[in-house]
Amino acid sequence: xxxxxxxxxxxxxxxxxxxxxxxxxxxxxxxxxxxxxxxxxxxxxxxxxxxxxxxxxxxxxxxxxxxxxxxxxxxxxxxxxxxxxxxxxxxxxxxxxxxxxxxxxxxxxxxxxxxxxxxxxxxxxxxxxxxxxxxxxxxxxxxxxxxxxxxxxxxxxxxxxxxxxxxxxxxxxxxxxxxxxxxxxxxxxxxxxxxxxxxxxxxxxxxxxxxxxxxxxxxxxxxxxxxxxxxxxxxxxxxxxxxxxxxxxxxxxxxxxxxxxxxxxxxxxxxxxxxxxxxxxxxxxxxxxxxxxxxxxxxxxxxxxxxxxxxxxxxxxxxxxxxxxxxxxxxxxxxxxxxxxxxxxxxxxxxxxxxxxxxxxxxxxxxxxxxxxxxxxxxxxxxxxxx
Numbered sequence: 330x331x332x333x334x335x336x337x338x339x340x341x342x343x344x345x346x347x348x349x350x351x352x353x354x355x356x357x358x359x360x361x362x363x364x365x366x367x368x369x370x371x372x373x374x375x376x377x378x379x380x381x382x383x384x385x386x387x388x389x390x391x392x393x394x395x396x397x398x399x400x401x402x403x404x405x406x407x408x409x410x411x412x413x414x415x416x417x418x419x420x421x422x423x424x425x426x427x428x429x430x431x432x433x434x435x436x437x438x439x440x441x442x443x444x445x446x447x448x449x450x451x452x453x454x455x456x457x458x459x460x461x462x463x464x465x466x467x468x469x470x471x472x473x474x475x476x477x478x479x480x481x482x483x484x485x486x487x488x489x490x491x492x493x494x495x496x497x498x499x500x501x502x503x504x505x506x507x508x509x510x511x512x513x514x515x516x517x518x519x520x521x522x523x524x525x526x527x528x529x530x531x532x533x534x535x536x537x538x539x540x541x542x543x544x545x546x547x548x549x550x551x552x553x554x555x556x557x558x559x560x561x562x563x564x565x566x567x568x569x570x571x572x573x574x575x576x577x578x579x580x581x582x583x584x585x586x587x588x589x590x591x592x593x594x595x596x597x598x599x600x601x602x603x604x605x606x607x608x609x610x611x612x613x614x615x616x617x618x619x620x621x622x623x624x625x626x627x628x629x630x631x632x633x634x635x636x637x638x639x640x641x642x643x644x645x646x647x648x649x650x651x652x653x654x655x656x657x658x659x660x661x662x663x664x665x666x667x668x669x670x671x672x673x674x675x676x677x678x679x680x681x682x683x684x685x686x687x688x689x690x691x692x693x694x695x696x697x698x699x700x701x702x703x704x705x706x707x708x709x710x711x712x713x714x715x716x
Contacts, residue, residue, distance in 0.1 A: 333362055335369035339376040343408050347383040347460060354419050357435045358409040360442065366409075367402050384459025391536075391562040396452035403445055403453070404460050410442035410526055411464065418469075418513045436522065443526040449552045451559075457530040464523075465537040469508040476501045510541045535563045538579040545586040551599045554606045564610055568617075573632030577646060580610050584652065585645025591701045600705045604663050607652050612666035612679065619678045627685055634689030647694050650686040655698035659706050 341353035358366075370377070381398040388395040413435050448454060474481050474492045477500045481492065492501070514523050524543035527534045531550035534542060554560045567579040587603050618627055633646060657664035670676050687695065 332365050333358065335366045335373050336376045338366070338408075338412075339373060339380060342412055343404075343460075344376075344380050344383065346408065346411065346463060347380055347387070349463060349466075352415065354412060354415045357413045357416050357438060358442070360438055363402065363406060363409070363442075366405055370400065370402075370405070384456065387459045387462050388455045391458075392455065392558050396455055398456055398459060404456065406442050406445055407457065407460060407526065407529065410439045410522065411461070413439040413442065414514060414519050414522060415467070417519055418516070432518075436518065439519075439522045440525060443522055443529065445529050447529060447549065451556065454530070454532050454553070458532040458536070461526070461530045461533045462536070464514070464526075464533065465510050465541060467510060467513055469513060471506050471508065473504045473506075474501065475504075515541060532559065532563075536566045538567065538582045544589065545582065547586050547590045547603050548593075548595060548599065551602050554602045560606065564606070564613060567610060568613060573629045574643075576614075576629060577633050577649070578643065580607065580649045581643040581646040583607060583610075583645070584649035585643075587652075588645060588648055591705060595705065597705055597707065600702070601663065604652060604656060604702070604706075607649055608656065608663060609666050611650065611653055611682070612669055615669075615679045615682045616675055618682075619672075619675045627682055630682065630685045630689060634686065636689075647690045648698060651690045651695045651698050654683060654687060654695045655702055658695075658699040659702045660708060663706075 344350075345352045377400045381400055384398045385395050388398070417432060417435055417439075448457075472488050474488050476492070481488070488503075494501075514520070520543060527543060528546070528549050532553055534545055535550055535553060538545065553563065567583070568576055570576040570578065583603075584607055587600075587607065590600065590603065614629060618629065630650070633642070634650065653664045665679065669679050
C-alpha cells in the first residue's frame with residue numbers, strides 16, 4: 330500500500346474540517362500510518378499554514394491572545410480519528426468495508442487514534458478546540474432527483490448537472506434532506522469513540538453543549554472554569570438562542586452533568602467550581618431581564634418552568650434553577666453571584682427570579698438537591714463577632 334500523502338489529507342479533509350466545507354473521506358487511516366504522516370509535517374508548511382491560521386481565527390473569538398498553533402502528531406491523530414468515524418457513516422462504506430469485522434477494526438483504530446493523553450494545558454486545549462470545533466456541525470446533504478421517467482438519489486454527493494437540465498420539460502424535482510450530528514456521529518456504533526474524543530477536547534464540548542452529543546463529565550472539564558477568560562467564553566456561549574428553551578438548553582445539560590457528578594466521589598473544590606459557574610449563569614439570565622420592569626414576571630422562567638410544561642422539561646433544568654436556593658441552605662457564599670447585591674435593580678430581579686423559580690420547581694426539589702450537596706460540601710462556618 331502506497332504511503333498516504335499528508336498534503337492531500339490536509340487540503341481535502343483537515344482544512345475543510347476546521348474552516349468549514351466539503352470534507353473528502355477516503356480509505357481508513359491505520360495507526361501504523363501515523364509515523365509516515367508525521368514525518369511529512371516538516372515538509373508541508375504551505376498546506377499547514379492555512380490550517381493553523383484557521384484554528385487561530387477560531388480561538389481568537391474566545392481569548393485575547395491566542396497561543397501559537399503548531400500542527401503536530403496530536404492534531405494528526407485526532408483528525409485521523411474523525412476521518413475514520415466519518416468513513417463508517419459514509420454512504421459507500423458498505424462496499425469499502427466488506428464485512429462486519431472490517432468495520433470493527435476501523436472502529437477500534439478510531440478508538441486508538443482518539444486516545445491522546447488528557448491535557449490541562451491551556452494552549453493544548455485551545456489547539457484541540459480549533460481543530461474539532463465543527464464536529465457538532467458535521468452533516469451530510471442527501472439529494473433526490475426525480476424526473477418523468479425515473480429518479481436517482483445521491484448521498485452526500487452533488488448530483489451531476491445533466492440531471493438538472495430542462496427542468497420544466499423533463500418535470501425535474503429536487504428534494505434535499507440533511508443528516509446531522511445525531512445521524513452521523515451520535516449512533517450507537519460510533520458514539521463511544523466520539524465521547525473519548527471529546528474527553529480530549531473538553532472546551533469543544535462545553536462550547537457546543539446543546540441537546541446533542543455525549544454526556545459531559547465535569548471531572549474532565551472543571552479545570553476550564555478556573556480560567557476566567559475561558560469560563561467567561563463558555564458562559565456567554567451557553568446562553569444563546571432566540572426562544573426560552575434554546576436559551577436554557579446548555580445550562581440544563583451542565584446541571585444534568587452536575588447531578589451525575591454528585592453520584593460519584595468528586596473533589597469538593599470541583600463541586601464548588603461547577604456550582605459557582607451555574608449560579609453565575611443564573612445571574613446572567615437575571616441580568617438580561619434587569620431592565621424589563623421591576624414588577625414583571627420573567628418571560629424566560631414562565632416559558633420553561635410553567636406547570637403545563639413540567640413533563641416536557643429538559644433533564645437538569647429544575648436542578649439548574651433550583652441550585653441557588655439549595656446552596657443557600659448549604660453554603661450561602663455560593664448561593665448568589667458576587668456583585669449582585671451591590672446593584673439594586675439587579676438584586677431585585679434576582680430575588681424575583683428566585684421566587685418565581687420556587688413556584689416552578691417546588692420546595693421538595695430544592696430540599697432534595699440541598700441534601701445531595703451536603704454530602705460533598707463543607708458547610709460555611711459562622712463568622713465570629715469582632716470585639
